Amino acid sequence: MAVMTRPRPAAAHAALPVRRYRLDTKGAPYAFVAPFFVVFGVFGLFPLVYTGYVSLTGWRADTPGSESAFVGWRNYVALWHDPFFWNAVKNTIGIGLISTVPQLLLALGVAHLLNYKLRGRTLIRMGVLLPNVTSVAAVTIIFVQLFGRDYGMVNWLLGLVGVDHVDWQAGTWTSWIAISVIVTWRWTGYNALIYLAGMQAIPFELYESAALDGASRWRQFRTITVPMLRPTILFTVIVSTIGSLQLFGEPLLFNTSQTPTTGGSQHQFQTLALYTYDQFWQKFKYGYGAAISWAMFGIIALFVAVNLVAARRMRGVDAS
Amino acid sequence: MRVAMTRRPALLFGVGAMLVGSLLAGCGSSSDGPAGDNGPVTLTVNLFGDFGYQDLYARYKESHPNITVKQNVTDYGAHHKNLQAHLLSGAGTADIEAIEIGQIAGFRPQAAKFVDFLGQGVRKDQWVDSKWQPATSQDGKALFGLGTDVGGLALCYRSDLLKAAGLPSDRDAVSALFTDWNSYVEVGKQFQAKSPDKNVKWFDAGSNLYNAIIGQSTRNAYDASGKVIVETNPAVKQAWDTTVAAIQAGESAGLAAFSPQWNTGFAKGQFATVTCPSWMMAYIKDNAPDTAGKWDIARIPGTGGGNWGGSYLTVPRASRHQKEAIELAKWLTAPEQEKWLFTNKGNFPSDQALWSQPEVAGYDNPFFNNAPAGKIFSESVKSLKPQILGPHQGDIGNAIGNALTTVEQGTATPDAAWKKAVADVRNIVS
Missing domain, CATH: 3.40.190.10 (Periplasmic binding protein-like II)
Known part of the structure; x- marks a missing residue:
């Protein structure tokens, strides 16, 4: 009997390391990823949820006690009828289109050129990234000088070919173009490097055999490079779309007046992010500002979804 | 104020x-x-x-x-x-x-x-x-x-530019030119017509002129009960109309206050007059050190005061x-x-x-040709009338200023600009 009972404690003793081992293999990965989720929870998820809560209140700085005034969907209803909001949506999409589309095409071209054997290739490849590592404030301040109405270099150059001085901040199109130039200048190199990385993963044999079949460089680019790059292009399109929908620093600093958050004298380049900031931090309408943030989140989610569906469609066409 | x-x-x-x-x-x-x-x-x-x-x-x-x-x-x-x-x-x-x-x-x-x-x-x-x-x-x-x-107001002006346009440049004579804001706008027209350099404008920005005019009224954006009265206050309308008239006469350089272009404007002499609180003296000196002695200070047009x-x-x-x-x-x-x-x-x-x-x-x-700054600004602040202030005073003023900017930029008619200003004010207070 005594013999029978003996193994028991031994088994229990052996189970502990096993459990510890299991905990280690099953639990450790969670512990390793936990820091990200903790940080994300504190700085990402909590603000997101709290903003959602604030957006349902009538909280504004000029009304004491309004922070606990629950108003339901009223802020969102007001938003739906707010011409300034729709103006900001229009501006955001407009600036987004004319900054993203040429930018990505340009980046593709630059990447294609960088993919050739060039002298000092590494230097040039690093060089295209330089605009991206400069600060948005510094870049925009320089561009504001370049786009100056009276003494700006752009107007001076245009003057050489007989074009009258343009007040870049004043017009809708002129301000959109100027801001897009800033965005394009900063991000083309970044996207070019991503494309370049994608291109280098394309087997060289494909080009070789295409060349043997007599395909021109352009033909190679169109029928080998672009299709093989599709996942990379999809990635850059989504990232650029999100980036352009969140456009903030450039239009803020492009406005040199006393009211940088209004996006021009007629709100002609007030983007969604700028309008949120204006309502929240300039007009101190916390509840309403929060509602715009959430609306913006919804719009971005919508755009990304459209992107993905479109991408899937494209792939479907490809397969058939 | x-x-x-x-x-x-x-x-x-x-x-x-x-x-x-x-x-x-x-x-x-x-x-x-x-x-x-x-x-x-x-x-x-x-x-x-x-x-x-x-x-x-x-x-x-x-x-x-x-x-x-x-x-x-x-x-x-x-x-x-x-x-x-x-x-x-x-x-x-x-x-x-x-x-x-x-x-x-x-x-x-x-x-x-x-x-x-x-x-x-x-x-x-x-x-x-x-x-x-x-x-x-x-x-x-x-x-x-x-x-x-x-920040009691005076009028800082470039005596050399006024002289070039055939206007008096002595500070007492300049003060005497402006009995009210309309005469300021009228003299501006003469200046624009006679100034040899057509790139020099009469004043820097419509928003600054508007603020100086409305600053002399006891009621601006708010009434005593705290209600926003921008749309109904006759003083606001009058200040707006006078400013628009001056802009339409081509008197504004369209340089928004505190923009880099405004700072350059002082140095390059792009405007001949600027509404001028005391602290502006240092601002002008800092931004246009080469213009020493060319500036002078006159009394602010209108009923005096303004801040x-x-x-x-x-x-x-x-x-x-x-x-x-x-x-x-x-x-x-x-x-x-x-x-x-x-x-x-x-x-x-x-x-x-x-x-x-x-x-x-x-x-x-x-720096201002030995202008009696102490005397001028003391008199200006003594004539200051208390104005009713409200929580969104600054934002409302900026909204109207931006609307005036659109008139300067030629991107809106005065009527459209006013409607825009009203929409902005409503957005601020509601």
């Missing part, structure tokens, strides 16, 4: 700083622990723009060797925004916080979060009503701000060194220091007893 605007010397830099400002400002509270009566104390002072205090801190240290002052300057917008946020969260305010007159009404609901200076041996009658009233709590019982400078800028020092109750902070704030706004600030930095003192003292009233500014 209107004011949409204030001194913001380096706007672009400031806005850049604004992006990081909210992060940095979190470090603004007093750093060291509670100290005994004479233990070392570091006081933090949060300002917007240059108050000219740097030399004064050093002098204060001579008599208070245990006090070290750490000054933190952010731009106008970020400064007031951060202060609101820090009061809201109950942490992060400095020991002394400046508030500009265009923003002070927005802090009245939070008056209880500041030290009441009336309990600290401060007499409010050292300032005129128009200065201390805006810094009282809503029940009028507490005073939470000590007046620093005041642009001027500030208050406050001590938030959250300060850990309240006693020392109150003492420093009182010292910085004491007559002796205010006098020094006027003659050295151009900030006109808000302490009314100083206005008749010879060092102030008899001060001539050499």
Whole structure:
């Protein structure tokens, strides 16, 4: 009997390391990823949820006690009828289109050129990234000088070919173009490097055999490079779309007046992010500002979804 | 006392700083622990723009060797925004916080979060009503701000440009030209017609002209009950119409205040006149040092008065060194220091007893062709009428200013611009 009972404690003793081992293999990965989720929870998820809560209140700085005034969907209803909001949506999409589309095409071209054997290739490849590592404030301040109405270099150059001085901040199109130039200048190199990385993963044999079949460089680019790059292009399109929908620093600093958050004298380049900031931090309408943030989140989610569906469609066409 | 605007010397830099400002400002509270009566104390002072205090801190240290002052300057917008946020969260305010007159009404609901200076041996009658009233709590019982400078208006002008256009350039003769704002606009037309350089305009920006005109009215954007009356106030309409008439006559250079283009405009002589509070003297000198002697100062057109800028020092109750902070704030706004600030930095003192003292009233500014700045600005502030202020004073003024900018830019007709302004005002208050 005594013999029978003996193994028991031994088994229990052996189970502990096993459990510890299991905990280690099953639990450790969670512990390793936990820091990200903790940080994300504190700085990402909590603000997101709290903003959602604030957006349902009538909280504004000029009304004491309004922070606990629950108003339901009223802020969102007001938003739906707010011409300034729709103006900001229009501006955001407009600036987004004319900054993203040429930018990505340009980046593709630059990447294609960088993919050739060039002298000092590494230097040039690093060089295209330089605009991206400069600060948005510094870049925009320089561009504001370049786009100056009276003494700006752009107007001076245009003057050489007989074009009258343009007040870049004043017009809708002129301000959109100027801001897009800033965005394009900063991000083309970044996207070019991503494309370049994608291109280098394309087997060289494909080009070789295409060349043997007599395909021109352009033909190679169109029928080998672009299709093989599709996942990379999809990635850059989504990232650029999100980036352009969140456009903030450039239009803020492009406005040199006393009211940088209004996006021009007629709100002609007030983007969604700028309008949120204006309502929240300039007009101190916390509840309403929060509602715009959430609306913006919804719009971005919508755009990304459209992107993905479109991408899937494209792939479907490809397969058939 | 209107004011949409204030001194913001380096706007672009400031806005850049604004992006990081909210992060940095979190470090603004007093750093060291509670100290005994004479233990070392570091006081933090949060300002917007240059108050000219740097030399004064050093002098204060001579008599208070245990006090070290750490000054933190952010731009106008970020400064007031951060202060609101820090009061809201109950942490992060400095020991002394400046508030500009265009923003002070927005802090009245939070008056209880500041030290009441009336309990600290401060007499409010050292300032005129128009200065201390805006810094009282809503029940009028507490005073939470000590007046620093005041921005009574004069008209700074380029005597050489006026002479070139065949106009009188002597300051008394120039003052006599403008009986009211309409005559200012009329003289502007003559200037535009006769000035040899067609790139020189009569004034800098429509928004500045508008603010000067409406500043002379007792009622601007708010009535006594706190209602926004922009759409119905005849004074607003009149100021708008006069300004629009001047813009349509081609008199505005269209250079928004505090923009880099505005600063360049001073240096390049792009405009002949500018509405000019006392602190503007230093601003012009800093931005256009080569124009020394070409500037002069005349009386402001209209009924006199009008105010642009001027500030208050406050001590938030959250300060850990309240006693020392109150003492420093009182010292910085004491007559002796205010006098020094006027003659050295151009900030006109808000302490009314100083206005008749010879060092102030008899001060001539050499940069402005020895114009009797002390005399002109004393007279200007004496004719100041108290104006009813409201919490969104600054934003409303800016909205109207932006609408005037669209008229200058030619992107909107005056009617469309006015509608836009009204829509903006409604967006602000509702």
